[in-house]
Amino acid sequence: MTTSAAGPPTVETIAARAGVSIASVSRVLNGHGARPNTVRRVEQAAAELGYVPNGVARSLKGGRTRQLTFAMPDVGNPVYVSMVRQIQATAKPLGYRLLLHSTDAVAEDELDVVRSLADRTSDGLILVPIRVTGEHLDVMAAAARPVVVIGSLPDEAPVDSVRADSVSGTLLAMRHLLASGRRRTAFINGPADTVPGRNRSLGYRTALAEAGLEHDPALTVTTEFDISAGAAAMHRLLDAAPGIDSVFCANDQLALGAVHAAHDRGLRIPEDLAVAGMDNSELARASHPALTSVDLGSAERGRIAAEMLLSRLDGEDHDVRCETVAARLVVRGSTAYDQPDYDHDRDRASDPRAHPDPDPGRRRGAGSGTTATSASASVSAS
Amino acid sequence: MTTSAAGPPTVETIAARAGVSIASVSRVLNGHGARPNTVRRVEQAAAELGYVPNGVARSLKGGRTRQLTFAMPDVGNPVYVSMVRQIQATAKPLGYRLLLHSTDAVAEDELDVVRSLADRTSDGLILVPIRVTGEHLDVMAAAARPVVVIGSLPDEAPVDSVRADSVSGTLLAMRHLLASGRRRTAFINGPADTVPGRNRSLGYRTALAEAGLEHDPALTVTTEFDISAGAAAMHRLLDAAPGIDSVFCANDQLALGAVHAAHDRGLRIPEDLAVAGMDNSELARASHPALTSVDLGSAERGRIAAEMLLSRLDGEDHDVRCETVAARLVVRGSTAYDQPDYDHDRDRASDPRAHPDPDPGRRRGAGSGTTATSASASVSAS
DNA sequence: AACCGAACTGTAAACGTTTACAGTTCGCTC
């Protein structure tokens, strides 16, 4: 027994005060049964001392920290923000804390996060890689803790994953544009050397083929994900390929850039030019006219990833799982004449299992006047 | 010496393999000096085994976890997102991880976060309280680890804090509107029973008084922070008080709602109605016309809070500090005829000490055509 | 060749828990 020095109370302090052994203290505090008299004295001593168990010591003994790590390229990106929200909402009720890691889209940093699981500081990882290399697969396969990837992985990869369906998403948007009579639809894509970039391109060409339209390479521009990049791209398109009546953009920022450019030239939206974006971020709802956008289910992907990880941590030793989240088209004023100027739809409102809204004043009637179309989800286990 | 069973390698495993004691292993690994021969053997053994030190054991021994906690009301709010980014950017180079906690604006949850510092799981806390009660002050004063508050605290509070200057911010926006010849400026405020709510109201009335204008209560509406709430409020104002030529809104969402409402009625912006918002979020840049907005320096508040906390953790035992971050007005097309339709200014671009941009393609020429005015910052130590 | 101090190394304790095991108490039954 140490002298009752300064420092916060420990089981030892309580044991001394209650006149029992530290084992009894631990047992009472964890509800493992003791004589009523013992329980009373320990609980009283603990309460008087304001005892709080040392989580670090507990983690060392128990081998679990009750911490999860979420690593993504950029904290600021609204897509990842909604993932964070859902992961948090899923993990918190089970007593897990969330550790945030921004990789700044540096591949080496991603690898480091996976490797650092070996330091036992976190019980599991949800990773959004910018691009998946062979080294990624090797390192993840050897990870000291369960890893779930949000993104596309090769079929044989031994890692759980959740992916978006950007092919279907693009198809939904393109079909919508073409169904409303547009015949010359441009395409502003993000970097093409990524899986989503290639998938969107595929969706675009597929939709054109479906409609019996020819694919004109001059109608496609590849650029950065950026408002000003979107504006520049739109200007370029309008200069080089006159007669464009609609444009699909790989994210909402690009789409808003396109809207700006169109306005600069005196084009009316949607009358002269229909614009559709992707991600269904808050920007889409806020802009004027409100932006038609493809929702790739980032919130749901976050929730599913969290559930996958938690089930692994529960010790369930099932096969590798890979789930695909359906895309959903949210039609607003930028492509349709009869859509309202703004709507009250929030992306988490689309998720029945979502976190309860902390601030009821912020959500009103859900999506009145907003049309949503879902692509069929394909769920496969390999 | 235990049998070399499964499980990840520990100092013991390495010691056995290198033929030295665990103390030597620890010393070599921490660079505390050893004979070249010992160093070589330990390092080789560690490398061969792929040893990674157990961070939990380390934390238990050292009494520090190298983890910081950031607790705020809502992960999704862009204001907090930019704080997260800066806190992360400041703490990561010093080897600190960031634990995220969303309080969902529940006061009891805020108190729990502070109390849970006693579990030794985090080295310090940055808290954004929704409202500060006496109990908050008591609990923070008794906290087991340093706490920094982002928000306004009573003068005598024994806690470091960083606050925004919403009075000056409101004044900047109002002076700008009045200086451009507007004479009937409405005010859409958020909830009035908070410190920022009262401060904005004060700034509004002060600006009117400065300009020798009478304060007309019919021109002020108090509502929730919400796009649709902003639209509803604007409609109400235009119905009840005709002749309004400008409006200042307590955040960008409200302002965009006002823009929508004005468009619905065929009003031109800025010709018929000038609109200014607050927070200078991405929404302000993205909207059309781009929105004049007051930047309350959320990124900088995050950075300063992180620095304050880190200096406490460095053992510096200075007096309680309270810093106020200056407000800055960013003028864009929604109030000025000659402003560009959009600009490339990003809020972190305004911060010279900010995190380097991970994606150079996203930032172009900084703020060309955008006028920024700073309120003088007052920095005080109590 | 013995000696000395510096430099290194090993043993063991400590951080605060949880828990196996052995020892104790207790309420019953006969």
Added chain:
DNA sequence: GAGCGAACTGTAAACGTTTACAGTTCGGTT
């Protein structure tokens, strides 16, 4: 009132590190 399980309690070890202390080695001096 002795005997018997069941229920409780205490001792001690374990989780994986770091580090004070004492013991060892080493080179260089005299």
